Amino acid sequence: MEFKALGPIEVVNDRLVYTPSAPKVKQVLALLVMRTNQIVRLESIIDELWGDHAPRTAVTTAQTYIYQLRKDFVVELGEELGERFIVTTPPGYVLSVPEDSLDIRVFEQLADRAHACTAVGDAEGTARWAKAALQVWRGAPLADVPCGRVLQDYVSNLEEKRVSTQELYVRAAMNLERYRDLITDLRSLVMEYPFNEWLHAQLVLALNKAGRRVDALHAYQKVRTLLRDELGLDPSHDLQHAQQEVLRSSP
Known part of the structure; x- marks a missing residue:
């Protein structure tokens, strides 16, 4: 059994995939998943679902x-599995499952190893x-869940x-001089985070180190224009330093 929240929320049992259809039931499941093996107070559920307008x-x-949710678990996953996961524990409820059955915990464990x-x-x-940690992600967390203020945090x-x-x-990849391998990853990242100047600087440096000096200068000019037109800002020190390194390098 797996609980997936890094992307659309899913409960997977062998080849069976279950996702609540009702938005608020989906919210409740998401909150239980985010606080796996901890008591989720009824007040927290109410706060997530309705905020100040309960x-x-x-x-x-x-x-x-x-x-x-319990009924759906029984129908979708079988009576034995469905009844044992959501436990009533005053003053709330607990989703009681092994930590390694959650993609969130798997991601955090792998990221901790990297650190x-x-x-x-x-x-x-x-x-x-x-x-390995990044490969666990399937998309934005709780991508199909209408998040209230609790889940949004x-x-x-x-x-x-x-x-x-x-x-x-x-x-790490830059230190290992894996410049060519990094270029595709960095292009995707700067599209996802267009105003992260550090990532743009790494793209400029990686292109230059891979022998693509003209492409590196083009990447610098592109982000420079973006910052000027969208934010009215000059490039950061990291970006300017990257440009200077490209200009100092041999054609």
């Missing part, structure tokens, strides 16, 4: 969503574990961890 029937309705390798100067290990935190892991991978 109806008078909020408690009963939230309990109904839990009931619906540990960085701490001891192991660039090869950093690149390997960081890449979790999503933002995961996105920050992803960016940190991407930077680890890029630094």
Whole structure:
């Protein structure tokens, strides 16, 4: 059994894939997944679902969503599996599953290994574990879930961890002089994070180190124009330093 939240939320059992159809039931499942093996208070569920505008029937309705989720588990995954996962534990509920059945935990464990390798100067290990961590992602966290303010905090935190892991991978790969391999990854990253000047700087440097000096200068001019037109800013020190390194290099 696997619970996937790095992308559209899914519960996978062998080849069976279950995703709640009702948006608020999907929200409840997402909240339980994000706090796996911890008590999710009923108040937290209500806060996620309605924020400051909870109806008078909020408690009963939230309990109904839990009931619906349990019922769906039984129907979709079988009675034995369906009844044992969501445990009522006052003052709330617990999704009780092994940590390694969640893609979130797998990502975090792999990213932790990458950070540990960085701490001891192991660039090869950093690149390997960081890449493995990033491959766990299927898309934006909870991509198909209408997130309230509680879930949005979790999503933002995961996105920050992803960016940190991407930077680890890029630094390690640059140290290992894997410039050609990095170019495709960096082009994708600067499209995803168009105002991350550090990533643009790494793309400029990687292109230059791979012998593509003209492409490197073009990449610099492209981000320089973007920053000027969209934000009214000059390139950062990292970007200017990258450009100077390209200009100093031999054609």
